[in-house]
Amino acid sequence: MKFASQEWCDAFKKVVNDDKDLTSWFSDGANFNYKFEIFAEGSGKFQLYFQKGTVDYCGAPQGDTDFILGSDVDTWKKIASGSDAASKLFTLGKLKVSKGPLDIIIRNVVALDKICAKVGLIATEW
Amino acid sequence: MYQMELADGEQANGLANLLNMLLSQNLASNPEKQNLARKMNCSIGLYTTDTDQHCTLVFGRDKLNIKNGLVKPVRVQVSANTSHLIDVSQLKVVGGWFPSGFFTKRGWQIIKEILAGRLKVKGLVTHLLTVIRFISLVSIAR
Numbered sequence: 491m492k493f494a495s496q497e498w499c500d501a502f503k504k505v506v507n508d509d510k511d512l513t514s515w516f517s518d519g520a521n522f523n524y525k526f527e528i529f530a531e532g533s534g535k536f537q538l539y540f541q542k543g544t545v546d547y548c549g550a551p552q553g554d555t556d557f558i559l560g561s562d563v564d565t566w567k568k569i570a571s572g573s574d575a576a577s578k579l580f581t582l583g584k585l586k587v588s589k590g591p592l593d594i595i596i597r598n599v600v601a602l603d604k605i606c607a608k609v610g611l612i613a614t615e616w
Numbered sequence: 617m618y619q620m621e622l623a624d625g626e627q628a629n630g631l632a633n634l635l636n637m638l639l640s641q642n643l644a645s646n647p648e649k650q651n652l653a654r655k656m657n658c659s660i661g662l663y664t665t666d667t668d669q670h671c672t673l674v675f676g677r678d679k680l681n682i683k684n685g686l687v688k689p690v691r692v693q694v695s696a697n698t699s700h701l702i703d704v705s706q707l708k709v710v711g712g713w714f715p716s717g718f719f720t721k722r723g724w725q726i727i728k729e730i731l732a733g734r735l736k737v738k739g740l741v742t743h744l745l746t747v748i749r750f751i752s753l754v755s756i757a758r
Binding site for chain 2: 575577578580581582583584587591592593596597599
């Protein structure tokens with residue numbers, strides 16, 4: 491499936507929400523209500539909205555978001571393969587957070603790692 | 617307003633960029649941290665063991681200059697991995713001097729990492745107040 495296509499987004503939303511531990515990954519899952527725009531350079535972007543720690547929307551950009559994060563395709567492939575955690579690549583400057591309060595990202599770094607790693611569960615055409 | 621500068625601009629490494637973002641946001645939202653930054657008046661070296669990156673934070677009276685690499689002399693030198701940095705940034709420091717966050721599960725884990733030599737802080741004993749102030753500056757704990 492082409493990265494960030496609606497078919498891909500539907501699959502991503504499902505693999506994320508199907509994890510029964512999802513809300514426990516957040517520091518305060520019940521109040522995790524944020525919108526993300528996620529991009530892969532040269533490959534596309536999508537938006538991911540969380541409501542009470544679960545994915546409420548995943549698909550084409552609809553408006554402003556609280557966060558913008560993403561990287562190049564090679565970095566996403568590393569995240570998807572599990573060879574490197576998103577947080578480590580974030581420290582390396584490979585996974586960029588170009589908008590949004592960093593304290594929220596830091597507090598929820600476990601969720602960041604686990605949700606980004608879910609990309610590896612989808613057969614992605616970059 | 618205490619100023620921040622990335623000495624290497626577009627060539628700043630990931631660690632320098634991360635610290636620039638974190639400290640910019642922390643100082644912008646907290647005037648007490650700006651006063652603390654003015655009091656530092658020293659350089660702190662950081663090295664991430666899992667990403668092999670160095671940077672140096674040079675705290676001046678009115679500006680923090682963040683440089684790639686280890687630029688000596690530094691008062692305190694930290695050698696840590698990504699998880700250590702993330703954990704330390706979540707420790708609470710009350711009033712810029714009392715590290716209450718060390719009396720938490722996360723804090724005890726950090727102490728164990730220091731004792732095991734996996735998280736190294738050169739200058740921890742001789743410049744303890746500097747270390748605590750630095751933790752306070754990077755801390756996102758409310």
